[in-house]
Amino acid sequence: MELQVQLLINTLQIGSVYVLFALGLTLIFGVMKIVNFAHGTFFTAAALVVSTVMSVSVETAGLPIWFSYLIAFTLALLIVCMIGFVVYFFGFQYVLKDLNGSFILSIGLLLLLNGTYLILYGGVPRSIPDVVPGNISLFGASLTIQRLLLIIVAAIITIGLYQLVHRTKLGLSLRAVAEDQEAAMLQGIPFRRVAFYGFLIGATLAACAGALMATVTPVTTVIGDDFLVKAFIIIIIGGLGSVLGAILGGLLIALIESFGGYYFDPSTATLAMFVLVVVLLIVRPQGILGHAER
Amino acid sequence: MSKKKIIGMTGGALLALFSAQTAFADEILKVGISAPMSGAAAAWGLGFEYAAEQAVEKINSEGGIKAGGETYMLELHSYDNKYNAAEGAKTAQTMLNRENINFIVGSIGTAPVKATQALSERKGAILFNTGWGKSIKGPKYPLTFTQMNTPFEILAPFYGYVKEQHPDAKTVAMITPNDATGQELEPVAVDTWADLNVEVITNDKYERGTTEFQSIATKIANSNADIVDFGASPPTDVGSMLKALDVLGWNGIKVVPAGTSAGTLSKMAGAAAEGTYLGASADFTGDSASDVQRELNTGAMEKLGEALNGITISSYDAVMALKKAIETADSVEPKEVAKVIPTIVFESSYGPAAFGGAEVYGNPQQILVPVMITQLRDGKAVEVGRIAPAELKERLK
Numbered sequence: 211m212e213l214q215v216q217l218l219i220n221t222l223q224i225g226s227v228y229v230l231f232a233l234g235l236t237l238i239f240g241v242m243k244i245v246n247f248a249h250g251t252f253f254t255a256a257a258l259v260v261s262t263v264m265s266v267s268v269e270t271a272g273l274p275i276w277f278s279y280l281i282a283f284t285l286a287l288l289i290v291c292m293i294g295f296v297v298y299f300f301g302f303q304y305v306l307k308d309l310n311g312s313f314i315l316s317i318g319l320l321l322l323l324n325g326t327y328l329i330l331y332g333g334v335p336r337s338i339p340d341v342v343p344g345n346i347s348l349f350g351a352s353l354t355i356q357r358l359l360l361i362i363v364a365a366i367i368t369i370g371l372y373q374l375v376h377r378t379k380l381g382l383s384l385r386a387v388a389e390d391q392e393a394a395m396l397q398g399i400p401f402r403r404v405a406f407y408g409f410l411i412g413a414t415l416a417a418c419a420g421a422l423m424a425t426v427t428p429v430t431t432v433i434g435d436d437f438l439v440k441a442f443i444i445i446i447i448g449g450l451g452s453v454l455g456a457i458l459g460g461l462l463i464a465l466i467e468s469f470g471g472y473y474f475d476p477s478t479a480t481l482a483m484f485v486l487v488v489v490l491l492i493v494r495p496q497g498i499l500g501h502a503e504r
Numbered sequence: 505m506s507k508k509k510i511i512g513m514t515g516g517a518l519l520a521l522f523s524a525q526t527a528f529a530d531e532i533l534k535v536g537i538s539a540p541m542s543g544a545a546a547a548w549g550l551g552f553e554y555a556a557e558q559a560v561e562k563i564n565s566e567g568g569i570k571a572g573g574e575t576y577m578l579e580l581h582s583y584d585n586k587y588n589a590a591e592g593a594k595t596a597q598t599m600l601n602r603e604n605i606n607f608i609v610g611s612i613g614t615a616p617v618k619a620t621q622a623l624s625e626r627k628g629a630i631l632f633n634t635g636w637g638k639s640i641k642g643p644k645y646p647l648t649f650t651q652m653n654t655p656f657e658i659l660a661p662f663y664g665y666v667k668e669q670h671p672d673a674k675t676v677a678m679i680t681p682n683d684a685t686g687q688e689l690e691p692v693a694v695d696t697w698a699d700l701n702v703e704v705i706t707n708d709k710y711e712r713g714t715t716e717f718q719s720i721a722t723k724i725a726n727s728n729a730d731i732v733d734f735g736a737s738p739p740t741d742v743g744s745m746l747k748a749l750d751v752l753g754w755n756g757i758k759v760v761p762a763g764t765s766a767g768t769l770s771k772m773a774g775a776a777a778e779g780t781y782l783g784a785s786a787d788f789t790g791d792s793a794s795d796v797q798r799e800l801n802t803g804a805m806e807k808l809g810e811a812l813n814g815i816t817i818s819s820y821d822a823v824m825a826l827k828k829a830i831e832t833a834d835s836v837e838p839k840e841v842a843k844v845i846p847t848i849v850f851e852s853s854y855g856p857a858a859f860g861g862a863e864v865y866g867n868p869q870q871i872l873v874p875v876m877i878t879q880l881r882d883g884k885a886v887e888v889g890r891i892a893p894a895e896l897k898e899r900l901k
Contacts, residue, residue, distance in 0.1 A: 213722075213726060216722055216752075217719070217722065220718040220719055220722060223716070223718055224716045224718065224719075328541075328542050332542075332546075332550075333540070333541045333542030333543065333546030333549065333550060333584070334546045334547055334550065334768075334808075334810075335543075335544060335546065335547075335740045335768070335772075337743075337771060337772055345751050352751050352752050352753065353751060354751055423715075427715045427716075427744060428544070428740045428743070428744065428772055430542065430543050430544060430546070430740075431542055431543075432542060432543055432586075432713075433715065435713075436713040436714070436715055437715075467716065467719060468718065468719045469719075470719075471719030471720060471723070472719050472722055472723050472726075475708035475709060475710075476682075476708060476709065476710035476711065476714060476719065476720055477682040477708075477709045477710060477711060479719070480711050
């Protein structure tokens with residue numbers, strides 16, 4: 211029983227970051243109808259900013275670690291928003307609803323940004339000191355306090371996003387545009403502005419995931435690429451454009467990774483994810499909670 | 505004298521002067537490196553590049569390499585292979601076809617090495633590599649040479665030492681990356697543990713690029729193995745796994761055959777890394793290190809913040825071996841140079857070294873240098889054992 215609880219806790223640990231990351235990706239697709247292969251670079255940028263700012267503020271300025279992290283987290287979100295603004299303003303706004311164009315643009319951006327990060331930060335992995343050190347036992351399962359906080363913060367952000375999408379005017383606009391762009395425009399909803407907000411929210415979610423992840427794993431300039439592959443699997447399983455689908459997909463993938471990795475091995479678990487995607491694309495191509503194309 | 509004649513004679517004189525100068529100018533000999541300069545294994549690639557740079561600088565400052573009546577100055581070209589076959593193939597194309605490099609003085613990662621070898625053997629270029637695969641060497645690949653110890657040299661003395669220190673250890677959990685390096689290492693490791701009466705109770709592989717190791721750590725912790733063997737895992741991954749194991753309360757014997765970057769390991773895992781046995785690391789500050797190794801290590805610490813290890817220092821040794829081989833062959837023709845490599849004794853960072861291993865690999869393509877066993881103590885790799893290969897002792901007699 212204790213083992214099962216440990217595996218479930220592992221699922222939550224792994225899944226919380228996957229969900230945040232995938233939410234941004236699915237939101238961008240839902241509103242803009244484009245697949246952003248450069249989404250992982252927002253994640254990476256945030257993680258790199260956190261690791262850099264913290265090493266300066268803790269080691270050089272001698273600030274308390276928790277305070278340094280707050281500064282680093284805020285800066286990371288701001289910088290990623292700026293990057294998001296620039297790439298949207300100079301790129302993505304011209305390829306809205308254009309799958310081919312957005313594919314080429316985002317692949318190019320991915321190469322450009324990854325190369326830039328490598329020049330700026332070098333290839334060596336970085337880690338930051340524990341923001342909240344110590345371990346905790348939860349129903350017999352062990353995890354670090356930091357990981358528990360990561361789960362809680364990720365859950366709060368996810369609930370916050372869900373509330374934003376379902377309870378606010380902006381959320382209503384996002385859903386309207388995702389449902390039917392022309393009809394939304396006829397209702398007076400400014401599509402381009404809503405698409406821009408959607409893109410920024412998506413980038414911010416990736417940044418949150420990256421900034422949180424930097425506290426528990428070594429940061430490299432390609433860390434976002436590893437998460438991107440899983441995120442695509444998640445949003446395909448959950449349904450492109452579906453917020454709830456991304457949540458369910460993220461947790462499902464984490465479950466496979468946790469239980470599959472234990473009872474079989476990590477490589478088999480990875481294989482199982484791809485097999486699941488293939489099967490789903492055959493049986494239900496719109497994903498668990500996605501809508502079929504008319 | 506007419507104006508035309510003066511201009512013509514001046515031009516002729518200038519041409520003669522220029523030709524004379526170029527006739528006495530040194531030739532440039534390009535040498536290449538293919539290593540991970542980014543990602544989890546970047547510590548290996550950057551140290552590798554550094555050590556090669558030092559060897560190139562030393563040779564050039566001492567007058568270059570003399571062969572066939574010419575003097576050659578070395579020019580190092582480094583490429584990031586990201587520790588995967590696709591990038592390895594790309595860097596190989598660039599080095600061999602675009603840059604026309606005939607001597608690759610270092611390549612890290614069995615997968616990228618195999619991708620490079622497919623081109624280098626065909627082109628007729630010499631490839632020094634740190635690949636741990638047995639299949640990389642042999643009569644089919646006469647231009648390929650391994651520049652560091654591999655599982656066939658390391659594991660028996662390394663595991664033997666660990667078992668000596670922990671005679672009660674009876675079980676081991678193995679985890680290694682699921683790529684060519686891990687796949688080549690695994691059977692050798694399983695057999696070597698079996699020879700020591702240690703049973704392999706779990707044997708798993710993970711994909712490079714994995715960032716979440718909780719499920720792996722849970723499996724290892726739950727197996728109650730006495731020893732965990734991290735196989736060919738790079739230091740960043742080992743650090744993450746050790747941290748995860750520490751959270752679960754596992755506190756057994758930690759063994760990393762490809763264990764190298766003690767600094768990175770300690771940084772990632774903190775106290776959880778203490779006591780880890782490393783099979784490819786080195787203590788180049790200790791008494792058993794040579795002056796060359798101490799100097800190289802100090803420079804690497806200053807420039808990279810990371811000590812050198814068995815993998816990274818091997819590029820220095822490869823460049824030195826290449827120099828001796830070219831001078832012995834009196835030629836820069838790779839096939840001629842490759843013929844003499846097994847016959848030379850050259851000055852490596854360890855002291856006199858050679859190439860051998862014909863009994864194991866079918867061809868003498870394996871560098872013969874000591875196996876160093878280290879243990880992480882207070883965040884540093886401390887040498888606890890050094891075994892010189894018997895074949896090298898014979899050659900040096």
